[in-house]
Amino acid sequence: MELNAKQTIAVKEEIHRLKLLIALDKSSYNEKRGQGATINDLVGLCSEIVEHQHQLRLLQLGRFSELPYVFKLQFPL
Amino acid sequence: MYAHLIRTESNATFTTGTMSFYTDSRSPMFSVRTLERPWLNNMRKISCIPCGLYLVTKRYSLKHGHHFLIQNVLNRDAILIHRGNHVHESQGCILVGMGLQDCDGFKNNATLDSRKAIELMDLELPESFNLFIQ
Numbered sequence: 001m002e003l004n005a006k007q008t009i010a011v012k013e014e015i016h017r018l019k020l021l022i023a024l025d026k027s028s029y030n031e032k033r034g035q036g037a038t039i040n041d042l043v044g045l046c047s048e049i050v051e052h053q054h055q056l057r058l059l060q061l062g063r064f065s066e067l068p069y070v071f072k073l074q075f076p077l
Numbered sequence: 078m079y080a081h082l083i084r085t086e087s088n089a090t091f092t093t094g095t096m097s098f099y100t101d102s103r104s105p106m107f108s109v110r111t112l113e114r115p116w117l118n119n120m121r122k123i124s125c126i127p128c129g130l131y132l133v134t135k136r137y138s139l140k141h142g143h144h145f146l147i148q149n150v151l152n153r154d155a156i157l158i159h160r161g162n163h164v165h166e167s168q169g170c171i172l173v174g175m176g177l178q179d180c181d182g183f184k185n186n187a188t189l190d191s192r193k194a195i196e197l198m199d200l201e202l203p204e205s206f207n208l209f210i211q
Contacts (some may be wrong), residue, residue, distance in 0.1 A: 050192045
């Protein structure tokens with residue numbers, strides 16, 4: 001799919017935002033593990049990381065139609 | 078730390094097991110379930126890999142996301158631990174999940190929450206570790 005200039009910027013910004021979110025999620029995960037939380041306690045946080053990683057990968061692969069609804073609005077097929 | 082994969086069931090279509098991770102002091106960390114190809118004499122693309130001790134290292138690619146490379150597998154290349162739900166998604170690699178389920182009523186097992194299992198491994202495991210497959 002060919003992206004216009006606006007869409008290209010939107011993708012770059014979204015990739016940047018997701019990378020930051022993942023870094024924050026991982027930092028939070030490691031901090032809580034350091035404070036003694038068990039892996040079972042942190043399954044929810046792990047799910048969030050998984051979702052963000054998945055969205056990031058879809059963006060990087062250009063599979064925009066599989067992205068969540070709000071972001072997909074910028075890529076009408 | 079190290080990992081221990083115990084293969085619990087093997088038939089003509091798949092091999093299932095449990096991969097457990099332990100600290101250097103042998104305390105259990107966590108476990109994931111595994112799904113592999115059946116044992117077909119280590120034939121490329123269609124057989125699971127032989128039992129033994131392997132060095133495993135972390136990697137990332139757009140195709141597989143976070144995954145792990147199993148090094149120095151006899152007569153095999155690019156054997157990975159990666160996400161995937163069905164045995165046909167593996168060409169000898171080890172698929173991992175938080176659980177296994179009977180996906181079609183014919184006991185063709187599928188992994189559950191595979192991405193979560195890989196993410197957990199990425200968060201918890203060091204850059205390289207030993208894997209003993211039994």
